[in-house]
Amino acid sequence: xxxxxxxxxxxxxxxxxxxxxxxxxxxxxxxxxxxxxxxxxxxxxxxxxxxxxxxxxxxxxxxxxxxxxxxxxxxxxxxxxxxxxxxxxxxxxxxxxxxxxxxxxxxxxxxxxxxxxxxxxxxxxxxxxxxxxxxxxxxxxxxxxxxxxxxxxxxxxxxxxxxxxxxxxxxxxxxxxxxxxxxxx
Amino acid sequence: xxxxxxxxxxxxxxxxxxxxxxxxxxxxxxxxxxxxxxxxxxxxxxxxxxxxxxxxxxxxxxxxxxxxxxxxxxxxxxxxxxxxxxxxxxxxxxxxxxxxxxxxxxxxxxxxxxxxxxxxxxxxxxxxxxxxxxxxxxxxxxxxxxxxxxxxxxxxxxxxxxxxxxxxxxxxxxxxxxxxxxxxxxxxxxxxxxxxxxxxxxxxxxxxxxxxxxxxxxxxxxxxxxxxxxxxxxxxxxxxxxxxxxxxxxxxxxxxxxxxxxxxxxxxxxxxxxxxxxxxxxxxxxxxxxxxxxxxxxxxxxxxxxxxxxxxxxxxxxxx
Numbered sequence: 001x002x003x004x005x006x007x008x009x010x011x012x013x014x015x016x017x018x019x020x021x022x023x024x025x026x027x028x029x030x031x032x033x034x035x036x037x038x039x040x041x042x043x044x045x046x047x048x049x050x051x052x053x054x055x056x057x058x059x060x061x062x063x064x065x066x067x068x069x070x071x072x073x074x075x076x077x078x079x080x081x082x083x084x085x086x087x088x089x090x091x092x093x094x095x096x097x098x099x100x101x102x103x104x105x106x107x108x109x110x111x112x113x114x115x116x117x118x119x120x121x122x123x124x125x126x127x128x129x130x131x132x133x134x135x136x137x138x139x140x141x142x143x144x145x146x147x148x149x150x151x152x153x154x155x156x157x158x159x160x161x162x163x164x165x166x167x168x169x170x171x172x173x174x175x176x177x178x179x180x181x182x183x184x185x
Numbered sequence: 186x187x188x189x190x191x192x193x194x195x196x197x198x199x200x201x202x203x204x205x206x207x208x209x210x211x212x213x214x215x216x217x218x219x220x221x222x223x224x225x226x227x228x229x230x231x232x233x234x235x236x237x238x239x240x241x242x243x244x245x246x247x248x249x250x251x252x253x254x255x256x257x258x259x260x261x262x263x264x265x266x267x268x269x270x271x272x273x274x275x276x277x278x279x280x281x282x283x284x285x286x287x288x289x290x291x292x293x294x295x296x297x298x299x300x301x302x303x304x305x306x307x308x309x310x311x312x313x314x315x316x317x318x319x320x321x322x323x324x325x326x327x328x329x330x331x332x333x334x335x336x337x338x339x340x341x342x343x344x345x346x347x348x349x350x351x352x353x354x355x356x357x358x359x360x361x362x363x364x365x366x367x368x369x370x371x372x373x374x375x376x377x378x379x380x381x382x383x384x385x386x387x388x389x390x391x392x393x394x395x396x397x398x399x400x401x402x403x404x405x406x407x408x409x410x411x412x413x414x415x416x417x418x419x420x421x422x423x424x425x426x427x428x429x430x431x432x433x434x435x436x437x438x439x440x441x442x443x444x445x446x447x448x449x450x451x452x453x454x455x456x457x458x459x460x461x462x463x464x465x466x467x468x469x470x471x472x473x474x475x476x477x478x479x480x481x482x483x484x485x486x487x488x489x490x491x492x493x494x495x496x497x498x499x500x501x502x503x504x505x
Contacts, residue, residue: 035418127362131422138400139417 018155025143029164032139033082036132040075040089043125047072050118054099057109061102068095086167089129096122133167140164186322186492187283192481195282203274208471214267215467218260225259264467271465272316279481280318283488287320294330295355303453304369305444306350309334314355316463322488325496329356329487331462353441353458356487360423360452361496366415367396368423370432370445373411403429409436423447431493439486454490
């Protein structure tokens, strides 16, 4: 085999490997985003129940409850972009957090079996979402690194891959807010 | 759960009369071991030198190995009564003091099935252990024992030899979350040996591990451990920032390499000690502070895992 042919084959193999690695990174990001979507949907399904259970008692927090309902409606609209989903998620997380803190001021609610159950389910979903967000951010970081680093950046720009946005993880979740404290205090 | 200082108090105050008695016993056993050891060595040396002319190098090596092995068996035989008494009179009361519901069975160990199910180590060819402790703490099932797992090797002449896969403490406990896949946390030897670049390449291409490499978003944790999992999201669902911190803390606390895995409904932990734990040494006094502390600390560490990981959290959807 002639030397130029060998060089051409090696370059060909390198290009294929680079291409495949970029595609697999992009798919990993999409795959994990789909899981986030499922978890977000689970959370949105819990919201009407939560609002109905606590609404009767929470006179002062009516505006937060309305806000959550509104955000849920927005999130359920068809064809919203991934970026919008990411932004809505941050808002819902903070609004739900405020509701959970407010529950503490109502002894009737803290003793209510239904609310307790909802809190447990919500806590579970929040944990799942938080895990999915962290997995997503790692996948996006790997993907962003690949499209910015030499030599894969040339291939990425040829494939017109662009940077993706990461989820901002709320500070409270970084410290893994201890929900147990909310229950016992 | 009782603190280390409470247990130390118990050891010295409540167990003191027993310890004094036992220590006299130890002195007697020690004298016997030394005397018999000297006689045994003299006989062996006499035999060795009288046969020296007829020996080739292989036979010399063989007789040396035989001398050590036979010596070990002889030693174990000589101290066996004292060892049993020590376990009944020191280790058992200590375990029961921590929680009266604990069962202590000195001669049993964690079943090999659990060892294999943990996915932490390759399955062993020779497996032994002792000092099994079983019980519930704060409603959480906990089992642990000393273990020694080995792999068999054969050389070209068909001779068998064994190498250690794991030696140390093996703990199984309930975990408070539901999960389907498996997540394995191992000490990060690749990155600490080969540096970040080559180390992470080796980690990502570790074919001996099933599952993918899971990069965690805690630099401190990443430095100490490497995580493999069947599901990227589930691994992070299990390993929250709090849990990572706790495992790190546990690692520092134990001072030994720590292996953790999550599978089925359990958490499995293996702490490498490279020695038999809870075994008496006849050459050290039972009244020595350092020796007593080691037993207490190891017990405290094994049982303390439930508290450390807050496995009894009832706020999760998983019940029972």
